[in-house]
Structures are given as C-alpha cells and as structure tokens.
Amino acid sequence: MTFPTAAFPDGVPVLRDGDVELRAHREDDLDALVEQCLDPQSVAWTMIPRGYDAAMGLEFLTTTVPQGWRTGSERAFAVVATHPDGRRRYAGTVSLRDLGSGRADVGFVAHPAVRGLGVMTQALDLLLDYAFDTLATQTVIWWAVRGNWGSRKLAWRCGFTFGGTVHRWLAEHGGYQDAWVATLHRDDERAPLGHWWSLPTLEGEDVVVRPLRADDDARIVEGGNDPAVQRWMPTFPTPYRLEDAAAFRALVTDAAATGSSFSWAVADPRTDRLLGAVGIPRRTDTSVEIGYWLHPDARGHGYAQAATETLVAHAFTPRDMGGMGALRAYVRVDELNRDSLAVARACGFEMSGTERAGQVRRNGTFADMLVLERINPLIAF
Ligand SMILES: CC(C)(COP(=O)(O)OP(=O)(O)OC[C@H]1O[C@@H](n2cnc3c(N)ncnc32)[C@H](O)[C@@H]1OP(=O)(O)O)[C@@H](O)C(=O)NCCC(=O)NCCS
Structure with missing residues (x-):
C-alpha cells in the first residue's frame, strides 16, 4: 500500500x-x-x-x-x-x-x-x-x-x-x-495526555543531580561493589557488573518516563565525575520515598546531604513550576545503618515510625526499617 x-x-x-x-x-x-x-x-x-x-x-x-x-x-x-x-x-x-x-x-x-x-x-x-x-x-x-x-x-x-x-x-x-x-x-484528542515526567538536571549546593550516563557505569560498578553499599542495598546484584549498570540506566529511563520511580547521578559540579546516586524508588500521588548511596571515595564531604536536600526541594516544588508537587518525603533506613540515619536527620527528616521486618537483609535476617519523614512546608493543611 x-x-x-x-x-x-x-x-x-x-x-x-x-x-x-x-x-x-x-x-x-x-x-x-x-x-x-x-x-x-x-x-x-x-x-x-x-x-x-x-x-x-x-x-x-x-x-x-x-x-x-x-x-x-x-x-x-x-x-x-x-x-x-x-x-x-x-x-x-x-x-x-x-x-x-x-x-x-x-x-x-x-x-x-x-x-x-x-x-x-x-x-x-x-x-x-x-x-x-x-x-x-x-x-x-x-x-x-x-x-x-x-x-x-x-x-x-x-x-x-x-x-x-x-x-x-x-x-x-x-x-x-x-x-x-x-x-x-485520528479521533484522539490532540493534546498532551497526563503529566510530563522526566529526569531534569538539578543544581544543588556542591553537587549537581543529573541523569545517569553510559560514562558513569565504571564508577557505578565501583560503588555498587563497595562492601557498605552491598550491605545496605540488598537488592544490588553481587558482584555488580558493567552490564548491571547499563541495565539499571535503562530501567531508570523507562520508570522515570511513567513517573513510577526516578534515579539520578550525584556529580561533582566542577568535574562532572559521579559521586553516587540519589533517587525516588517509589512515588505515589502524595509522597516520595528518597534513597541515596555514595561511591566510597566521595563519603565524608556532605554530598549525600546536599543531593538529598536538592531532591527534596525538587519533590516539593509545585508541578506547574517544574517540580513533583509531593506533600511528603520519607526515607526508610535499616535500624543498624547509622550513617544513612545521620544523613536523613541532617536533612531534617523526623522519625515517624518503624516498619517491622520491612526488608530482608543480604544475610537473610529481617531488618526493622526506621521511617523518617518531612512534610512539604508549602502545603497548607
Ligand atoms: C526531537 C526534536 C525534533 C525535538 O525538537 P524541539 O525543537 O525540541 O521541539 P519543540 O521545541 O517543538 O518541543 C519539544 C519539547 O521537548 C523539550 N525537549 C527537547 N529536548 C529535551 C530533552 N533532552 N529532555 C527533555 N525535554 C526536551 C523541549 O524543551 C520542548 O519542551 P517545552 O516546550 O516544554 O520546552 C529535536 O530535538 C531533534 O531534532 N533531535 C534530533 C533528531 C531526533 O531525535 N529526531 C526524532 C527521532 S525519533
């Protein structure tokens, strides 16, 4: 034809x-x-x-x-x-x-x-x-x-x-x-369907939060194989291989496009080198869960806090101003993970409760997950 x-x-x-x-x-x-x-x-x-x-x-x-x-x-x-x-x-x-x-x-x-x-x-x-x-x-x-x-x-x-x-x-x-x-x-309405979700680049204090790229893969592999990351991120593959990083980037792109979850690289604003990753593993109409990890050579400089603050600010920005319009942000932290808890507290998250047996650790034990939250100050109740 x-x-x-x-x-x-x-x-x-x-x-x-x-x-x-x-x-x-x-x-x-x-x-x-x-x-x-x-x-x-x-x-x-x-x-x-x-x-x-x-x-x-x-x-x-x-x-x-x-x-x-x-x-x-x-x-x-x-x-x-x-x-x-x-x-x-x-x-x-x-x-x-x-x-x-x-x-x-x-x-x-x-x-x-x-x-x-x-x-x-x-x-x-x-x-x-x-x-x-x-x-x-x-x-x-x-x-x-x-x-x-x-x-x-x-x-x-x-x-x-x-x-x-x-x-x-x-x-x-x-x-x-x-x-x-x-x-x-031809019978469809010629107008955008639903909300436009994407992965914008966000400028933070001392960090840039930007989409992951193929040239980040080697650093993701190094970070993904770090013992602390392996311990606290039980869903990461062991060992973490180059193809896992590429598959992760592909999943991130699809998930972000549908608005279900999001991950970004945390990068040095001067060199653009990957310092770690920050993301929203779950999003609902009202709340976003925030997660983060850093490459071992990027720890101790406040980058996780800076990246998390940047992401919360984006999550709390109204949608018509390019943000996500979330009412609430929360983190879930294994009760034994003191470093992650310190980041959450430094970002002003407050304890809201404990999810009993909320995660299975890599060694098969159940972790009680501390849930800490922040409420969007722009929202009037
Ligand atoms: C795809 C392409 C034609 C789009 O052209 P464009 O000039 O950006 O189109 P428009 O300005 O009319 O609108 C596109 C929208 O996407 C946005 N956009 C462009 N690049 C983007 C990116 N990388 N990420 C997110 N949004 C992007 C634009 O800002 C604009 O949105 P806005 O109106 O909210 O600002 C152009 O980028 C292009 O030629 N790309 C290379 C060839 C190509 O990819 N062709 C399509 C193959 S399937």
Whole structure:
C-alpha cells in the first residue's frame, strides 16, 4: 500500500501555521540540511549516517525526497521558520511513511538552531492535520530510541499515547536499539495526555543531580561493589557488573518516563565525575520515598546531604513550576545503618515510625526499617 502518487515539487502543498511553514524541499536547503545532519543529537537518535556531507545532502534533496512523493512511499516536507539569527530558512524535516491500511509512521529532525523553540511542535501538528484531513490516515505511529526525551516530549505534546518499550527494535548505526513507541488515532484528542515526567538536571549546593550516563557505569560498578553499599542495598546484584549498570540506566529511563520511580547521578559540579546516586524508588500521588548511596571515595564531604536536600526541594516544588508537587518525603533506613540515619536527620527528616521486618537483609535476617519523614512546608493543611 502507498499514499497516492504526487508530482514533485508541484504536487507538494504548502502548509502554514504562523511563522512555521511546511513546503517541498529545495536545493538551496542544502547548507542548513548538512548542518542539521552533522549535529551530534541528530546522529545519536536517528539513522542519519555519520560523516554527512554535501553529496549525501544533495542526494536526499534531489532523489530520496522526490522519489517518496512520486512513488507514494513517503511524504517528507521541509520545515521553514525564522532562526534565532533572524533569517528565515530550512529548519528541519518532518515526514510520513505509508504503512498500509490507513496507518503511517512519523519521523522528524530539527535543525539544532531552532530546537526547544516550539517550531517542531507546530510542524508536527501541521503534518498530523495533513495526514488525517488530506491523506485520510487513520492512525500514526511514532518510534524513538529509548532515552530520546526531546522526541518523546514532542510526541506527548501532540497527543500521542505512549505504548511502552520494545526490546531491540530500531536498526540504527549497525545495531538494534530498544525503542519507545506511541500512537495517535485520528479521533484522539490532540493534546498532551497526563503529566510530563522526566529526569531534569538539578543544581544543588556542591553537587549537581543529573541523569545517569553510559560514562558513569565504571564508577557505578565501583560503588555498587563497595562492601557498605552491598550491605545496605540488598537488592544490588553481587558482584555488580558493567552490564548491571547499563541495565539499571535503562530501567531508570523507562520508570522515570511513567513517573513510577526516578534515579539520578550525584556529580561533582566542577568535574562532572559521579559521586553516587540519589533517587525516588517509589512515588505515589502524595509522597516520595528518597534513597541515596555514595561511591566510597566521595563519603565524608556532605554530598549525600546536599543531593538529598536538592531532591527534596525538587519533590516539593509545585508541578506547574517544574517540580513533583509531593506533600511528603520519607526515607526508610535499616535500624543498624547509622550513617544513612545521620544523613536523613541532617536533612531534617523526623522519625515517624518503624516498619517491622520491612526488608530482608543480604544475610537473610529481617531488618526493622526506621521511617523518617518531612512534610512539604508549602502545603497548607
Ligand atoms: C526531537 C526534536 C525534533 C525535538 O525538537 P524541539 O525543537 O525540541 O521541539 P519543540 O521545541 O517543538 O518541543 C519539544 C519539547 O521537548 C523539550 N525537549 C527537547 N529536548 C529535551 C530533552 N533532552 N529532555 C527533555 N525535554 C526536551 C523541549 O524543551 C520542548 O519542551 P517545552 O516546550 O516544554 O520546552 C529535536 O530535538 C531533534 O531534532 N533531535 C534530533 C533528531 C531526533 O531525535 N529526531 C526524532 C527521532 S525519533
């Protein structure tokens, strides 16, 4: 199945929303197209080949795109918008690929200069109007490499319903990557569904709390194998291997996207070196549980306290100001874990009770868990 065939460029409509225009690609888009395709984010998250050059760009503009229109396999539009330098020119590509039976796959890339300005939200909305109104498409699918938050937010903004993570599906750069998938049916409301959860970078005192990255894995492994971490984090694998760190990062990304749990790296603001991790292993509509651990060489400097304070501040910030809007934060500490208890107390958590036999220790004994809590001072009772 294909879309109806169309002449190129004469059969390509011009679609407009304010400053943003979708139109047929032109040869004079070449310079901006090459800039876009050399951008590291474009390469990291799409199938754009590495080492993109003018010849590849010209082939795309004069052969690939026109063929898509002429054969009906793909309808790609150039996005045109005013760049921050005031010049109006090529700002990205959005496209629909026909999958048959009224279904289409959506793809998009933005020129780096216009990212984060809302240009692509307008462009994708125009493309979706065109799909549903002109092509009579019934339903559209979006795929992205797991962790492509910018793409996911764009799909969320346009009303896509998130479907989950698919194991090793997207073929990119010689491998098969885990993929996020979402769909939008023509009858769906074209508005964001639910709350947007993500892993923002938080600036604290002497620490930065930021998303975990692959280059943190070696330090996570060192910390994860430390005897104190092994003792007090009974769910950590033994030994803690490099692949455990990678699997952990993947789980964190998925869980954060659904708002069920969150983990961040605690890093040195000067060197960006990982000092430990802080997280929210459980979140409900009212409360967040806070957890933390430090690499052995980062202990004794107040980093756990600084990171926990930073995270509590984020948890207590109202949602409409970018926080989590929690009413209550609590920690659960093995009654024998004096160092962790000291961090909780230093952060102003107050004892609220004991969870009897709340955790099984690594040696098989049951730990009574001390529960300490802080109530959001912004909340009026
Ligand atoms: C994905 C992409 C097209 C999004 O473009 P954009 O210009 O950021 O889109 P918009 O500004 O219209 O809106 C996207 C939203 O996501 C946000 N966003 C962008 N990158 C983000 C990130 N890494 N984490 C969280 N949010 C992010 C933007 O700030 C914006 O949200 P806001 O309106 O609340 O500020 C662009 O980042 C891009 O070209 N990336 C490389 C190619 C790519 O990934 N293509 C998609 C493959 S599936």
